Amino acid sequence: MDSSFIMEEAPGTEPERQLAFIHAMREIVRVRCDELGRPLTCRIHTFGCQMNARDSEKLLGILEQMGYQPTEDDDADFVLYNTCTVRDNANQKVYGHLGSVKSRKRKHPDMIVALCGCMMQEPEVVERIRKSYSFVDIVFGTHNIYRLAELLYRRMTGSEQMVIDIWDKARDIVEELPVERKYAFKSGVNIMFGCDNFCSYCIVPYVRGRECSRRPEDILSEIRRLAADGVIEVMLLGQNVNSYGKNLDISIDFATLLREVDQIEGIRRIRFMTSHPKDLSDDLIRAMQDCAKVCRHLHLPLQSGSSQVLKRMNRRYTKEQYLDLVEKLRRELPGISLTTDIIVGFPGETEEDFQETLDVVRKVRYDSAFTFIYSKRTGTPAAAMEDQVPDDVIQDRFNRLLDEIRQISAEVCGRDEGTVQEVLVENVNDHQEGYLTGRLSNNLLVHFPGDSSLVGNIVSVSLTKSMGFYYMGELAGAPIAP
Ligand code: 5AD
Numbered sequence: 001m002d003s004s005f006i007m008e009e010a011p012g013t014e015p016e017r018q019l020a021f022i023h024a025m026r027e028i029v030r031v032r033c034d035e036l037g038r039p040l041t042c043r044i045h046t047f048g049c050q051m052n053a054r055d056s057e058k059l060l061g062i063l064e065q066m067g068y069q070p071t072e073d074d075d076a077d078f079v080l081y082n083t084c085t086v087r088d089n090a091n092q093k094v095y096g097h098l099g100s101v102k103s104r105k106r107k108h109p110d111m112i113v114a115l116c117g118c119m120m121q122e123p124e125v126v127e128r129i130r131k132s133y134s135f136v137d138i139v140f141g142t143h144n145i146y147r148l149a150e151l152l153y154r155r156m157t158g159s160e161q162m163v164i165d166i167w168d169k170a171r172d173i174v175e176e177l178p179v180e181r182k183y184a185f186k187s188g189v190n191i192m193f194g195c196d197n198f199c200s201y202c203i204v205p206y207v208r209g210r211e212c213s214r215r216p217e218d219i220l221s222e223i224r225r226l227a228a229d230g231v232i233e234v235m236l237l238g239q240n241v242n243s244y245g246k247n248l249d250i251s252i253d254f255a256t257l258l259r260e261v262d263q264i265e266g267i268r269r270i271r272f273m274t275s276h277p278k279d280l281s282d283d284l285i286r287a288m289q290d291c292a293k294v295c296r297h298l299h300l301p302l303q304s305g306s307s308q309v310l311k312r313m314n315r316r317y318t319k320e321q322y323l324d325l326v327e328k329l330r331r332e333l334p335g336i337s338l339t340t341d342i343i344v345g346f347p348g349e350t351e352e353d354f355q356e357t358l359d360v361v362r363k364v365r366y367d368s369a370f371t372f373i374y375s376k377r378t379g380t381p382a383a384a385m386e387d388q389v390p391d392d393v394i395q396d397r398f399n400r401l402l403d404e405i406r407q408i409s410a411e412v413c414g415r416d417e418g419t420v421q422e423v424l425v426e427n428v429n430d431h432q433e434g435y436l437t438g439r440l441s442n443n444l445l446v447h448f449p450g451d452s453s454l455v456g457n458i459v460s461v462s463l464t465k466s467m468g469f470y471y472m473g474e475l476a477g478a479p480i481a482p
């Protein structure tokens, strides 16, 4: 099929346009497979957060529809890097990979190399790729991942050496394209895209764009479809799920959405991420009390325990407000597991500020915490702040914080030892033969002897021994019926 033909003939509306390109690509892939006498393979490397993981499932869905077979081999015919730019080390990893892709592509000249995701929303990055990585075939961003088939078609049938398609903001939310889930029984579900919070250290609002909620009917029908396809656990995804619905023309908030998801037959567990402490409403706490399927776990990023640092971070809560919120959560949702994100070494952070962070960690007693060394992101307000903290001071604080967190979480995580809990069996344990790995409602893992036929079921497990960050257990009954 000739490129100008499809470009002109392709429908102007989505998803019809992409379905037409998927169809056209399927023919190209089929012919190529016949020539080679083998299937064409694809490999996606995903960096960063759950949003990127979900985007990769969508990208894989499109690739499979076009006829590509997924592989773990880096010598695939189509290699895609779905990038993250939240901290500089994620960027460096991508450049590292590109170095080795270059030599692989020399041996395998038909290989198509594509880059997408948050890093590509930064003009300096795209410029560097254009200049120094000319073997890259396709570059696209965060707002147009649904156009993969069209971009690949352009690269494979047109004359462009490198197809670059970056949008500075979202144009539309395209529903109903194929998705290939990593797990049969659980799935992420985007409820909103982007972020309007502009925390002063964070690049996400610049690369993911303005906050934009999906319509509730689209979210609910996606979850109903997932349930019909065997999914029993959903993770509702957004940078700031607590402000869900604010930009919609109807009146709906996150608590209401949660109640509606709770009604969907077949879904047995609901998780969500991420919650911004400033927007966590009493209505949401009530919804969590009322909805039995909502897991007893909240990821509540602290970032810093110092009210002064929080102010400069533009987090819009103080240490005291955060601690009050935690107290309320513990009172209203007994046994809830709390996890968090903390940044060490934000510009101007003093030892006293850092002590405030340690104080919050000791008071809240998180199940676990992700700790990050502050990374200067060009274009964010914090990058221009004076008093950047020296590296050795940051490293010392980071180590002290990690020690504190490890010690506390080992104590906290053992609190359910000796009880029987419901566990969703996620996979066969790779390290111990005859063992399965499952997840508790509070997100901790448990390993226990069992048969692979139980994967994807909810079972009762007796938590015989706490190992600090996970449990060892024994099956305590047959799979629990819905
Ligand atoms: N430096 C270090 N950590 C950061 N995060 C976001 N931006 C930065 C940065 N510039 C962390 C925050 C956020 C998590 C996803 O990444 O803790 O919650």
Ligand code: SF4
Pocket (backbone or CB within 6 Å): 195, 196, 197, 198, 199, 202, 203, 204, 205, 239, 240, 276
């Ligand atoms: Fe970044 Fe803050 Fe938005 Fe989270 S809430 S994505 S830390 S700007």
